[in-house]
Amino acid sequence: MATTTLKGTPFDRQVLDSMLRRRLFYTPSFEIYNGTAGLYDYGPPGCALQANIIDLWRKHFVLEEDMLEVDCTALTPAEILKTSGHVDKFADWMCKDPKNGDIIRADHFVEEILESRLKGDKAARGVTVAAKEEDPKKKKKKTKGIAEAVKLEDAVVKEYEEVLAKIDNYNGEELGELIKKYELKNPATDVQPEPPVAFNLMFQTAIGPSSNAPGYLRPETAQGQFVNFAKLLEFNQQQMPFASASIGKSFRNEISPRSGLLRVREFLMAEIEHFVDPEGGKKHPRFHEVADIELVLLNKHTQLSGKTDLDKVTIGKAVADGTVDNETLGYFLARIHLFLKKIGVDQSKIRFRQHMANEMAHYAADCWDAELQTSYGWIECVGCADRSAYDLTVHAKKTGAPLFVRERLDKPITIEEWQIDLDKKKFGPFFKKDGKTIETAIEALSQEKREALAQDLKADGKITVDVEGVGNGKVEVSKDLIAIERRTRTENTREYTPNVIEPSFGIGRILYCLFEHNYWTRGSDGGDEARGVLSFPPTVAPTKVLLVPLSSNESFKPLVKDMSLKLRALGISSRVDDSSASIGKRYSRNDELGTPLGITIDFQSVKDKTFTLRDRDSTKQVRADEDSIFAAIRSLVDGSKVWADIEKELPVFEGQDLEAELPVR
Amino acid sequence: MATTTLKGTPFDRQVLDSMLRRRLFYTPSFEIYNGTAGLYDYGPPGCALQANIIDLWRKHFVLEEDMLEVDCTALTPAEILKTSGHVDKFADWMCKDPKNGDIIRADHFVEEILESRLKGDKAARGVTVAAKEEDPKKKKKKTKGIAEAVKLEDAVVKEYEEVLAKIDNYNGEELGELIKKYELKNPATDVQPEPPVAFNLMFQTAIGPSSNAPGYLRPETAQGQFVNFAKLLEFNQQQMPFASASIGKSFRNEISPRSGLLRVREFLMAEIEHFVDPEGGKKHPRFHEVADIELVLLNKHTQLSGKTDLDKVTIGKAVADGTVDNETLGYFLARIHLFLKKIGVDQSKIRFRQHMANEMAHYAADCWDAELQTSYGWIECVGCADRSAYDLTVHAKKTGAPLFVRERLDKPITIEEWQIDLDKKKFGPFFKKDGKTIETAIEALSQEKREALAQDLKADGKITVDVEGVGNGKVEVSKDLIAIERRTRTENTREYTPNVIEPSFGIGRILYCLFEHNYWTRGSDGGDEARGVLSFPPTVAPTKVLLVPLSSNESFKPLVKDMSLKLRALGISSRVDDSSASIGKRYSRNDELGTPLGITIDFQSVKDKTFTLRDRDSTKQVRADEDSIFAAIRSLVDGSKVWADIEKELPVFEGQDLEAELPVR
Known part of the structure; x- marks a missing residue:
């Protein structure tokens, strides 16, 4: 599948990438020191775009739902990440090339070589190999050796295809076996790499x-939120459900980062941890507000069936028929969709894909990714995982902290259970120093065990209990010290560990997808193919208004300054370009920066205080007095109007001198 | 000097601290794991306060002056920080206690023990020791042993005092000698610590x-800005001066962090790098806008004289008389002052202190700190350093990158200089493989050297040049291969390395000072001493409006929801407190959170859509219709009005039931 620009013309990634770097949206970090893979800096327009997206995110999620935003440290003592499972499980398999010392990611390596052989087979069979969409989830490296046209046996082709289909499933040992079995060699050295070893993806210090x-x-912001759960619940005055949220940098020491901004070692995340009672079907009180929103859903079963032509379905229906497990999960999928729409994601390039069991993170019970389509393939930009009670449970167990909710019951409930009574007066003196240990062990006995022991006690007049650390580990207790009876107890409160629904946003990835989704060239409109445009929605555009004096004539200066101050007072970001370049060149530069509006200050402005306002996407202009121009800008920036409305309201302007260098239309 | 609250009453740090933690402004990170010194998380109100301060900072500096904001990585390859000097010089001296393994910061240790001895001496002499103000810059640890009343000889007292006066000047060896000479022992173990070793304060990975x-x-955000200088200059269309700016986390591995939020291992910085031509006196085009602003300046000389009673002086005068070196530095000091004022810093608790030569960072040529007064003493919250051309020069030298400005000269200048001509046809063949090396060495010769060599050439018909790596390092070149002549050359451009003025803000420290500066209790107004108030200016307050329904009566719910949505649409953050606590308790809770305004929804509201608006600081209320209440809130939040204006405009309300639990006045 070929990727297209916003206008449906073929997309050239290299051209966009060179424009983004030239305009300093981003740049490899420390480039004068030859850079470091996987580290990128944002320049002024990238930084402003990021800030605007974060601002919208905060309004759309945190403010809209009174979430409790926190800012936790990135530095994390090892113990916390040991408990969370990251020290043991957050790893990839890597191999070393014994000849040149290259470090290779094992699954990528197997995948590349087998794919290259299959390609060679097709070539040998005379099958034309279609330009295949790259998929950075599979992080393909350009195979160094060009696939040789070698025909494989049919059975081998089938075997390779089977291996590739489940490449995410193999552990290190299995990957090592595949490398040996198929004699996979590093094309750079022609030798077999050493057996895979686990490489933890966290930066240690x-x-x-x-x-x-x-x-x-931290590899995610989530843990800081979990360890503060009890305090957040208290801050929320014990009310459930509630969500915490956090925006901050996380770090993953990728073995060999590729795909530009899509796979980096330091990245901005925005994460929500929505804590919900696991009982009662995880209903959401605002679900009805989103129930009619239509999403493209790709569930587990559809993926297995190989079907890719997907229909839209309302989230209400998807939850009702069980495709999406519960209302809370469904609510967030819809809210994520609305957010992505608002910031300018192409609605034809978005889908929600459910994780297969084998690709889920170690903590997740279910997970749907919002994926955006790019020239690298479908990119996971937002994960929406049901982490169940995993994290709160492991941290509570490790620390003894009360990471649970105690809920007052409207109606008390009665519980029938086996209760144990010890004759404390005799018990202590009888067991002396071991008394406390034995008592603790007895109190920890399960209901099943208690029932069995009650029968023993009745039958034998004594019971035998396992007590670690006392004598041989078996302790006898006679009936004069203990009684076990079935009784009824009344409970006024209920304790439970909340489940967590976690929408987790990779801001850098979203940013990159926005570049691809909003990019086109004037060529598609019959203009200059070399002139790029980034049609960001005004709300997220780095700068909203470009102020362009016609020339360096002194009479324009006070007007420019005045307009600039007034826009600032309105909270609308603007830039002045008073360079000597032609008007057309100056606008062209700002089309590449994604600036949606331009104001030209000309001799007419000096005379009568009227100005032209230019629309980036159509390059059309209107001319009006200052107040009308500002009113138009405000309504365009806050999204209450679009350019077509403005063209209806204000007189269209077609001044020859200004349009001279703009694309012919 | 005793610290006071906003109302001038004595300040109790423990009370404030416990309130800040109870209200979750901040909390030690990972507290359920017993925490880690120097790491803190911000809870919802702290996080919102921080976001509001950052937002104001961006408007006050970045937008106001069209600064180029960038977002660079915290992960930094070692080479960059080696070049910048941080690997070698960004260190403190630490000692190990051989008995218990304690790690001690050497300068703090010497300081503590000597001060403790001096205290003991005073006690022995019967002098009352005044409660001394703590100074976290000197990071005092509570001396474990209580000072024994031992009288010292007068000469010893004088010696100790001299050592203490220059405690920041000693290197590791000297600190080791002091420990030996004065037999300083760790009070915890009564043994002498091992000799000091340098401990680099950067986290390595x-x-x-x-x-x-x-x-x-990164220990500062600055380096990311410096290494991108050439790209930023290009983005700014080669125009000078300009500034870049960055907001992000930095990290310093303090040996033993103390003083709560004031000395932490991970912190948010906001840094500006203003690049300016070093020639022409570093004038600033907008200096006249701030020239009349009065600052409290404590310069080097005044500090030496011991004078502390300082007068205010206009920055215009301070630059004119040379107290502050130049307009650009002066401009930023004034702008920093205005910013701190805007966010709510107590104007009687701010001063600018010039660094003494010995306390300056390795890169700084001059530095003024904005210091804020707290119960810990005067705290450095903003540094404003003149880093000269240090950083750009070292990075350019290391990488060969063009970190300079090339300026077209209006009038070309002529330069008379010694020029060297080599007879290339003969030169290469004569020296063979060494030719290029020798040529490079000759071209690098200074004007002075060239002049001397020209005379040698004239006198001897040959010259001797030092060329490393060729023969014995001396190379003879005869006059048939070389000519050296004095000639005139015309230059149309000028190249220079900009100097950098760096205002650098420690956001966490500023936040803490805001807590102390805006805190008081109702006791000072004759109310309940236990009721704390944080009188943040509305612009920075975490939440602007509290919505309080009188009770849980169903008729209030639609009104609360409606008000809440309308405030959100206005971009004004609000919270609903519909808990069952009394109105007084609910307001009291929000006084501690610093919420400036409260709206009560009562039965009258249901009838006629009027509401009461409450002022946090005076606890006074007005009652009016919805539109008037919203207009009042808008003007208070944007700072165009104060409460006194509102009281004049809208009818004062004194409903008994609502005030019942508010402090008696």
Whole structure:
């Protein structure tokens, strides 16, 4: 599938990429030191775009739902990430090339070589190989050796295809076996890499001057929110459900980062942890507000069936028929969709894909990704995982902290259970120093065990209990010390560990997709193919208004300054371009920066205080007095109007001198 | 000097601190894991306060002056920080206690013990020791042993005092000698610590899977801006002066962090790098706008004289008389002052202190700190350093990158200089493989050297040049291969490395000072001493409006929801408190959160859509219709009006039931 620009013309990634760098949307970090893979800096327009997206995110999620935003540290002591499972499980498999020392990601390596052989087979069979869409989820590296046209046996082709279909499923040992079995060699050296070893993706450091306090840079912002759960619940005056949220940098030490901004080692995340009672079907009180929103959903079963031609379905229906597990998960999928729409994601290039069981993170019970289509393939930009009670449970178990909700019951409930009574007066003196240990062990006995022991006690007049650390681990307790009876108890409160629904946004990836989705060239409108345009919605555009004096004539200066101050007072970001370049060139530069509006200050302006306002996308202009121009700008920037409305309201302007260098239309 | 609250009453830090934690402004990170010194999380109100301050900072600096904001990575390859001097010089001296393994900061240790001895001496002499103001710049730890009343000889007292006066000047070896000479022992173990060793304050890690790519977490955001200088200049269309700016986390591995939020290991910085031509006195085009602003300036000389009673002086005068070196530095000091004022810093608790030569960072040529007064003493919250051309020069030298400005000269200048001509046809063949090396060495010769060599050539018919790596390092070149002549050359451009003025804001420190500066209790107004108030200006307050329905009566719900939506549409953050607590308790909670305004929804509201609006600071209320209430809120939040204006415009309300639980006045 070929990717297209916003106007449906063929998309050339290299051209866009060179424009983005030239306009300093982003740049490889430390480039004068030859850079470091996977690290990128945002220049002024990228930084402003990012800030605007974050601002909208905060309004759309945090303010709209009174979420509790927190700012936690990136530095994290090792113990927390050990408990969360990241120290043991957040790893990829890597191999070393014994000849040149290259470090290779094992699954990518197997995938590349097998694909290259299949390609060679097709070539040998005379099948034309279609330009295949790249998929950075599979992070393909350009195979160094060109696929040789070697025909494979049919059975081998089938075997390779089967391996590739489940490439995400293999562990290190299995990947090592595949490398041996198929004699896979590094094209750069022609030798087989060493067996895969696990490489943890977290950056390690030491906190404080002694080396015995290891720490990591967080790989997600979530843990900071989980360990503060009890305080957040208290802050929320014990009311459930509620959500915390956090915007901040996270870090993943990728083995060999590629695909530009899509796979980096330091990135901005915006994460929500929505805590919900696991009982009662995880209903959401505002679900009805989104129930009619239509989404493209690609569930597990459809993926297995190989079907890709997907219909839109309302989230209400998807939850009703069980495609999406519950209302809370469905609510957030719809809210994510609305957010992506608002910031300018192409509505024909978005889908929600459910994770297959084998690709889920170690903590997730279910997960849907919002994927955006780009020239690299479908990119996971927002994950929406049901982490169940996993994190709160493991942290509570490790620390003893009360990471649960205690709920007052409207109607008390009665519980029938086996209760144990110890004759404390005799028990302590009888067991002496072991008394406390034995008592604790007895109190920890399960209901099933208690029932069995009650029968023993009745039958034998004594019971035998397992108590670690006392004698041989078996302790006998006679009936004069203990009684076990079935009784009824009344409970006025209920305790539960909330489940967590986690919408998690990779801001850098979203940013990159916005570039591809909003890019086109004037060529598609019959203009200059070399002139790029980024048609960001005005709300997210880095700068809203460009102020362009016709020339360096002194009489324009006070007007420019005045307009600039007035826009600032309205909270609308503007830039002045008073360089000596032609009007056309100056507008052209700002089309590439995605500036939606331009005001030209000319001799007429000096005379009568009227100005022209130019629309980036159509390059059309209107002319009006200052107040009308400002009113138009405000309504365009806050989204209450579109350019077509403005053209109806204000007189269209077609001044020859200004349009001279604009594209012919 | 005793610290006071906003109302001039004595300040109790423990009370404020416990309130800040209870209201979740901040909390030690990972507290359920017993925390880690120097790491703090911001809860919802702290996070909102921080976001509002950042928002104002961006408007006050970045938008106001069209600064180029960038977002660079915190992960930094070691090479960059080696070049910048941080790997070698960004360190403190630490000692190990051989008995218990304690790690001690050497300068703090010497300081503490000597001060403790001096205190003991005073006690022995019967002098009352005044409660001394703590100074976290000197990071005092509570001395474990209480000072024994031991009288010292007068000469010893004088010696100790001299050592303490220059405690910041000693290197590791000297600190070690002091420890030996005065037999300083760790009170915890009664043994002498081991000799001091340098401890670099940067967190180290490895970037990528091989261990040969060491990196650090940045200790400041500045380096990311410097290495991108050439691109930023290009983005700014080669116009000088200009500034870049960056807001982001930085990291310093403090040996033993103390003083709560004032000395932490991970912190938010906002830094500006203003690039200016070093020639022409570093004038600033907007200096006249700030020239009349009065600042409290504590310069180097005044500090030496011991004078502390400082007068205010206009920045115009301070630059004119040379107290502040130049207009650009002066401009930023004034702008920093205006910013701090805007966000709510107590104007009687701010001063600008010039660094003494010995306390300046390794890169700084001059530096003024904006210091804010707190219960910990005067705290450096904003540094304003003149980093001269230090950073651009070292990075350019290391990488060969063009980190300079090339300026077209209006009038070409003529330069008379010694020029060298080599007879290339003969030169290369004569020196063979060494030819290029010798040529490079000759071209690098200085004007002075060229002049001397010209005379040698005339006198001897040959010259001797030092060329490293060729023969014995001396190369003879005869006059048939070389000519050296004095000639005139015309230059149309000028190249220079800009100087950098760097205002650098520690946001966490500013936040803490705002807490102390805006805190008071109702006791000062004759109310309940236990009721704390944080009188943040409405612009920075975490939440602007509290919505309080009188009770849980169903008839209030639609009104509350409606008001809440309308405030959101106005971009004004609000919270609903519909808990069952009394109105008084609910307001009291929000006084502690610093919420400036409260709207009560009562039965009258249901009848006639009028509401009461409450002022946090005076607890007074007005009652009016919805539109008037919203207009009042808007003008208070945007700072165009104060409460006194509102009281004049709208009828004062004194409903008994609502005030019942408010403090008696």
